[in-house]
Amino acid sequence: MIALLKRDLALAVRAGGGFGLGLAFFLIVIVLVPFGVGPQSELLSRIAPGILWVAALLAALLSLDRIFALDHEDGSLPLLATSPLPLEAVALVKGVAHWITTGLPLTLAAPALGFLLNLETGAYAFLLITLLIGTPALSMIGTFGAALTVGLRRGGLLLSLLVLPLYIPTLIFGAEAVRRGADGFSAANALVLQGGITLGVFAFLPFATAAALRVNLR
Amino acid sequence: MSLHVKDLGVARGGRPVLEGVSFDCAPGEALILRGPNGIGKTTLLRTLAGLQPALAGEVAFPEDSGAYASHADGIKSQLSVTENLAFWAEVHGGQLADNVLEDFDLVDLRDRLAGTLSAGQKRRLGLARLGVIGRKVLFLDEPTVSLDGFSVKMFADWLRDTHLGQGGIAVIATHIDLGLDAPVLELTPYKAAQDAAGGSDEAFL
Numbered sequence: 001m002i003a004l005l006k007r008d009l010a011l012a013v014r015a016g017g018g019f020g021l022g023l024a025f026f027l028i029v030i031v032l033v034p035f036g037v038g039p040q041s042e043l044l045s046r047i048a049p050g051i052l053w054v055a056a057l058l059a060a061l062l063s064l065d066r067i068f069a070l071d072h073e074d075g076s077l078p079l080l081a082t083s084p085l086p087l088e089a090v091a092l093v094k095g096v097a098h099w100i101t102t103g104l105p106l107t108l109a110a111p112a113l114g115f116l117l118n119l120e121t122g123a124y125a126f127l128l129i130t131l132l133i134g135t136p137a138l139s140m141i142g143t144f145g146a147a148l149t150v151g152l153r154r155g156g157l158l159l160s161l162l163v164l165p166l167y168i169p170t171l172i173f174g175a176e177a178v179r180r181g182a183d184g185f186s187a188a189n190a191l192v193l194q195g196g197i198t199l200g201v202f203a204f205l206p207f208a209t210a211a212a213l214r215v216n217l218r
Numbered sequence: 219m220s221l222h223v224k225d226l227g228v229a230r231g232g233r234p235v236l237e238g239v240s241f242d243c244a245p246g247e248a249l250i251l252r253g254p255n256g257i258g259k260t261t262l263l264r265t266l267a268g269l270q271p272a273l274a275g276e277v278a279f280p281e282d283s284g285a286y287a288s289h290a291d292g293i294k295s296q297l298s299v300t301e302n303l304a305f306w307a308e309v310h311g312g313q314l315a316d317n318v319l320e321d322f323d324l325v326d327l328r329d330r331l332a333g334t335l336s337a338g339q340k341r342r343l344g345l346a347r348l349g350v351i352g353r354k355v356l357f358l359d360e361p362t363v364s365l366d367g368f369s370v371k372m373f374a375d376w377l378r379d380t381h382l383g384q385g386g387i388a389v390i391a392t393h394i395d396l397g398l399d400a401p402v403l404e405l406t407p408y409k410a411a412q413d414a415a416g417g418s419d420e421a422f423l
Binding site: 071078080085 | 264267268269270271282284285286287288289290291292293294296297301305306308309310311347351
């Protein structure tokens with residue numbers, strides 16, 4: 001498992017690996033919003049939690065189709081399937097590798113971008129925490145979607161349509177927690193629910209992902 | 219450690235292609251599969267390797283000892299030759315031994331990125347993977363595509379001396395003569411009848 005994680009991370013940071021693409025996309029979307037909305041700082045700070053979360057979601061979506069497609073093209077996938085590593089472990093590692101290359105940089109960059117949207121002072125900690133809890137779920141759900149569409153040419157659009165609805169609960173509770181933090185209320189409920197979603201996703205989806213891969217390998 | 223195949227039926231895309239395939243391989247034995255394009259050599263090998271379910275019959279060999287190799291080598295062009303091999307060795311719980319690089323004439327290429335190799339060199343790298351994973355039962359689909367005569371001989375030598383010599387088994391689909399002292403299984407007689415039962419429903423469901 002460690003070997004696969006190391007390889008995926010090495011591939012991501014080398015030429016053409018797509019590391020940082022999601023982060024750059026996130027940055028550009030957040031920078032564009034004030035241009036579109038106009039310079040009213042109260043309005044910006046009111047919509048900032050939602051914008052930050054939606055942008056994070058889209059940025060995570062951007063690199064999903066690479067998770068299995070490249071391994072499928074060069075034939076690594078059947079070789080991994082016949083290796084001692086169970087496909088469930090492959091699915092988990094792929095999800096974790098995607099999070100490290102996309103979700104983690106997003107989380108770390110988000111507070112700086114919150115500043116651009118005039119986010120309320122009290123909300124920064126919640127932004128960081130909700131992204132830290134929520135983005136792993138985005139990666140794992142996306143890995144499942146990528147496994148479903150792995151054999152398809154140009155499956156990226158279908159992948160987005162499959163995956164985005166599944167992102168809704170994470171988005172609702174993530175943005176809600178940040179909003180409550182900004183208004184000075186307790187965000188504990190939203191955080192707990194979001195954490196529950198992430199844990200549930202990591203408990204079940206590796207198995208579903210492996211099943212989808214097995215069907216697509218036939 | 220031996221491979222038993224009994225009355226195996228295989229399907230491609232829901233259509234039966236081969237039925238009643240039976241053979242045995244003892245340790246140190248190889249089997250060459252022959253047959254025209256489309257007869258089902260690749261499908262048979264994938265079924266043997268467990269990548270797709272069989273329609274009928276049984277395949278028996280010790281668990282976790284099979285390996286599959288096809289035209290697609292699973293080589294990452296952004297990784298070097300040694301990084302590629304070390305990855306597969308590590309996934310299989312082993313380590314990359316230097317003699318594998320010598321066996322496949324990759325010593326001079328060891329630090330090159332796989333993306334900069336020629337087609338034949340890439341193929342050698344893909345075959346060298348078989349040397350590092352330590353699997354005893356190999357299912358090889360056209361292993362010598364894009365290899366020159368010298369490399370084919372090198373691969374055949376490795377297969378004979380290192381793999382089969384240490385009690386390994388190999389089932390090989392190939393159109394050329396590898397120079398191995400191995401029985402040949404002609405697949406044409408096993409071609410499934412067009413209205414063969416089983417599998418055909420799958421296309422409608």
